[in-house]
Amino acid sequence: MENVQIWTYVLVGITFSLYIGIAIWSRAGSTKEFYVAGGGVSPLANGMATAADWMSAASFISMAGLISFMGYDGAVYLMGWTGGYVLLALLLAPYLRKFGKFTVPDFIGERYYSKTARIVAVLCALLVSFTYVAGQMRGVGVVFSRFLEVDINTGVIIGMIIVLFYAVLGGMKGITYTQVAQYCVLIFAFMVPAIFISIQMTGNPIPQLGMGSKGTDGIYLLEKLNGLSTELGFAEYTQGSKSMIDVFAITAALMVGTAGLPHVIVRFFTVKRVKDARKSAGLALLFIAILYTTAPAIAVFARTNLINTVSGKAYSAMPIWFSNWEKTGLLQYNDKNGDGRINYSADAANNELFVDRDIMVLANPEIADLPPWVIALVAAGGLAAALSTAAGLLLVISSSVSHDLIKNVFNPKITDKQELLAARLSAVGAVCVAGYFGINPPGFVAAVVALAFGLAAASFFPAIILGIFYKKMNKEGAIAGMIVGISLMVFYMLKFKFGLFDGGKDAVAGLKSQWWFGISPEGFGTVAMLVNFAVSLVFNQFTAGVPEPVQQMVEKIRIPSGAGEATH
Numbered sequence: 001m002e003n004v005q006i007w008t009y010v011l012v013g014i015t016f017s018l019y020i021g022i023a024i025w026s027r028a029g030s031t032k033e034f035y036v037a038g039g040g041v042s043p044l045a046n047g048m049a050t051a052a053d054w055m056s057a058a059s060f061i062s063m064a065g066l067i068s069f070m071g072y073d074g075a076v077y078l079m080g081w082t083g084g085y086v087l088l089a090l091l092l093a094p095y096l097r098k099f100g101k102f103t104v105p106d107f108i109g110e111r112y113y114s115k116t117a118r119i120v121a122v123l124c125a126l127l128v129s130f131t132y133v134a135g136q137m138r139g140v141g142v143v144f145s146r147f148l149e150v151d152i153n154t155g156v157i158i159g160m161i162i163v164l165f166y167a168v169l170g171g172m173k174g175i176t177y178t179q180v181a182q183y184c185v186l187i188f189a190f191m192v193p194a195i196f197i198s199i200q201m202t203g204n205p206i207p208q209l210g211m212g213s214k215g216t217d218g219i220y221l222l223e224k225l226n227g228l229s230t231e232l233g234f235a236e237y238t239q240g241s242k243s244m245i246d247v248f249a250i251t252a253a254l255m256v257g258t259a260g261l262p263h264v265i266v267r268f269f270t271v272k273r274v275k276d277a278r279k280s281a282g283l284a285l286l287f288i289a290i291l292y293t294t295a296p297a298i299a300v301f302a303r304t305n306l307i308n309t310v311s312g313k314a315y316s317a318m319p320i321w322f323s324n325w326e327k328t329g330l331l332q333y334n335d336k337n338g339d340g341r342i343n344y345s346a347d348a349a350n351n352e353l354f355v356d357r358d359i360m361v362l363a364n365p366e367i368a369d370l371p372p373w374v375i376a377l378v379a380a381g382g383l384a385a386a387l388s389t390a391a392g393l394l395l396v397i398s399s400s401v402s403h404d405l406i407k408n409v410f411n412p413k414i415t416d417k418q419e420l421l422a423a424r425l426s427a428v429g430a431v432c433v434a435g436y437f438g439i440n441p442p443g444f445v446a447a448v449v450a451l452a453f454g455l456a457a458a459s460f461f462p463a464i465i466l467g468i469f470y471k472k473m474n475k476e477g478a479i480a481g482m483i484v485g486i487s488l489m490v491f492y493m494l495k496f497k498f499g500l501f502d503g504g505k506d507a508v509a510g511l512k513s514q515w516w517f518g519i520s521p522e523g524f525g526t527v528a529m530l531v532n533f534a535v536s537l538v539f540n541q542f543t544a545g546v547p548e549p550v551q552q553m554v555e556k557i558r559i560p561s562g563a564g565e566a567t568h
Contacts, residue, residue, distance in 0.1 A: 007376035008147045013381045015185050019387070020165060022181060023174040041176055041270040046119035047283025049176045050267045052470040053386040054085070055283065055291055056132075057139025060385030061184055062103055065360035067299035068306075071229070071237040073247075074299065077450070080251040082285075082292055084258025084453075089281030091223050092259055093268040095557050097277035100269070103396070104262040104460060105404040111347045111467040112475040113550050115409050120482050122400045125262045127486065129400075130433060132263070132452035133393040137438025139386035147330045147379040150329070157437035159383070162255075163390050164431045175391045176270060184473035187290055189381020193374050194294050197301045198367060207297035228307045231489035233346035237303070239251035249523030250450070257453025257525055261462035263392040266399075277475055302364040310353060311344045318342075321366035330356035331363075394430050401426035451493055454525025458489035463533040471554040477540030485532030489525055497521040 002434040041049070059081070067074030099107055104126055109118025137156050144155025162336060191207075198210030202221060215221050215338035225238045235241050240249075258264065268277040290331035310321070315333060332354040344353040362382055365375045407414050414422070459482050466473040496511050519527060 002148075003372035004375050007147070007372045008379050011373070011376045011380040012383060013540060014149070015181075015312065015384060016162060018181050019178045022178045023165060026069030026173045026177050026410070033382030040405050041280075043271060043276045043279035044272050045176065045180050045278035046276070046388070047268060047464070048183040048287060049179035049270075050280060050284035051287035052179035052186065053267060053390075053392040054264055054288060055183075055186060055385055056389035057136050057382065057386035057448065060190060061139050061142065061294070061382050062360050062449070062537075064155070064295040064298040064302065064364075065357040067296055068119060068303040068360050069357050071482030072240040073237065073242045075296075076242070076247055076250040078092040078292055078295065080254025080453075081258060081462045082288070083251065084458075085281075085285050085288060087255055087375075088259040088264065089278070089285060092265065092464060093281045093466070094274050094275045096265060096464075097268045097271065098262050098557050099234070103269075103270060103399050103404055104265050104464070105400055106408070106480070108460075108463055108467065109404065109408060111550070111554070112463075112473075112478045113547060114475040114479065114533070117463075117475050117479050117482075118404055120479055121463070122404045123458070124455070124482060124486050125396055125400045125404075127490075128262065128452050128455045128459070129393045129396045130430075131436065131455060132261075132449055133390055133397075133430075133434040135449040135452070136386045136390040136393065137434050138389070139358070141382060141438055142328075142330065142356075143362065143379050143382040146330075146359070146362060148376050149327070153439045156435055159387065159390070159438070160221050160435040163387055163394060175388075175395060178391065179388045182388040184283060184390070186381040187287070189377045189384070190291050190294060190298075190361075193368070193370055193378055194298050196374060197305075197368045198297065199305070199362065201301060207294050207301075211297035211300045213261070219474075221300060221304065225304050225307075228304065228311075231556065232307065232311060232344060243518050245518055246520050246523050249517075249519045249526040251523075252396035253454050253457045253525030253529070254450065256461040256529055257455075257457035260456035260464060261453070262400075262456075263389070263396045263557050265464075266396060267392075298361060298364060299507070302360045302367065305364070305367045306360070307344070310342050313342055315340055315342055319366075321363060321367065321526060324366075325363055328359075330359045368455050388432065394434070397430035398427035401429075403509065439515070450522040451497065454489055454493070454528070455486060455523065457525035458485040458532060461529055462536055466533075466536060468557060471551040472540070472546055473536065474540050474543055474546045476543035477536040477538075480539040481532040484535045485528045488531055489528040492524045492528070495523050496524075523528075 002032050019134060020389065061522050063074075063077055063081075066077060099110075103125070105118050105121035108121040119189040137159060138152075140159030141152035141155035144150055144158055145152040147153065148158075150158070186434060195205055198207040201215055202210040202213040203216070204210040204213050211221060213221060217224075217270045226238055240247070247540055268281070271277050271280055310322070315335065322331065326333065334354075335353050336350065337343065342353055343350055345351050347476065360553050362378055365378055402419055406422050460487065462481055463478045466478065496515060499511060514525070517527065
């Protein structure tokens with residue numbers, strides 16, 4: 001294992017040096033460079049940066065882990081997150097680029113001709129971004145705790161320092177080019193072990209095909225996993241247990257949440273022209289699909305290998321990776337019957353093994369006994385995924401405070417230099433808050449991130465869609481919709497995810513029967529979004545009309561003629 005340690009230090013050291021070098025090379029000298037990289041990023045670079053921004057610790061570390069435990073039910077994350085990207089690329093990206101502002105609250109403040117609308121949008125952006133960034137910091141902590149053999153909290157602090165350095169120094173310019181490098185690192189790190197294990201288990205080098213192929217024993221891999229799962233009392237891997245309405249609600253919440261995520265939308269403000277926004281969205285979708293089509297295969301490989309390695313085996317015969325993960329507390333064995341064997345089963349009373357879902361992708365190469373450099377590569381990839389998204393989110397937080405609140409609400413006369421300083425100081429504050437959430441996370445990475453999507457769906461999506469496609473939508477309707485939508489989503493999260501009104505976290509499992517319409521907290525963003533639309537339209541009917549200049553501005557945003565040349 002010393003080899004793995006050395007390889008980890010080498011690969012993580014090289015990648016971190018690369019990120020810091022890029023940040024120094026591309027440091028921001030103006031607010032335009034800090035917020036939108038000067039608006040001159042090429043579609044290819046922006047596509048890669050968007051993919052890295054998008055594929056967070058939830059995609060890299062947690063999604064395949066979720067699917068490996070949830071089986072068929074985990075497909076909602078794949079469908080929702082990928083579908084959302086199509087929605088964003090076709091429905092929002094070109095129009096928002098043509099509008100040509102720095103941030104989502106900027107768009108809402110201008111479109112709804114109101115400081116109040118801007119402040120509400122800033123508060124929503126901060127809530128979404130802090131919820132999301134908590135998951136990223138937790139991911140950084142998980143990787144560091146295992147591979148650098150430090151505790152999770154120390155890992156989070158190391159991650160905070162690295163992100164702070166290149167986010168504060170380079171702003172969006174530094175982050176964009178760092179994210180291009182991080183995309184290359186994370187996709188290579190995700191695919192190499194997947195290809196290795198696919199060849200090892202099925203002889204097929206393409207993981208997506210390997211998952212549906214016959215194993216070396218002549219049995220189809222999914223059929224074998226179904227058998228192993230039912231033997232242990234789990235549901236069949238390929239059988240869904242969620243209700244159709246919940247599957248629909250979660251998928252829809254993730255889709256519209258994607259289209260409302262401020263840190264993804266802001267990426268389309270960094271290109272020169274409207275057609276570049278379309279191009280970079282298409283390229284990003286292609287880059288994202290490489291990872292998203294591979295994740296279900298990794299989930300199947302990891303789950304099969306885990307069950308085969310641990311179930312019914314003597315604890316004393318466990319490979320070294322088992323004890324290494326035990327040290328982190330993310331894998332725990334409790335010998336309840338004293339027979340020295342690991343009883344892994346769906347029955348909580350008899351189950352002796354606890355496996356944190358977030359370790360499945362990271363532990364997968366170790367379980368499959370791959371070479372040390374591959375194991376270390378996955379650690380570097382996991383860090384790249386978490387850090388790239390964390391940096392994008394920190395930029396949203398700092399620009400919301402400095403540009404949307406200080407510059408546009410409290411102190412319009414602030415100079416460019418003072419605004420840049422305010423942006424950097426608010427990024428420092430944001431990192432500290434994010435670090436706190438990483439040390440005290442409200443759940444495992446993908447669950448926390450799924451809630452952020454629900455919050456984005458409940459708050460931003462209706463305001464942006466109505467702002468682009470309904471020129472008679474007024475400020476009163478948009479403000480009321482955002483407030484009601486996000487309040488409803490926060491209430492539902494606190495009640496059913498954290499048990500705030502019903503006896504705390506321990507009571508959460510028992511609250512399932514009380515879910516409204518049978519919809520989980522991860523899917524409730526869909527309901528909150530529909531309520532937001534309804535409230536917006538009702539208020540719109542009974543309040544003042546929209547000023548003529550604003551209606552003309554909305555018309556102009558939607559006119560496609562000459563859109564390829566639009567630069568404003």
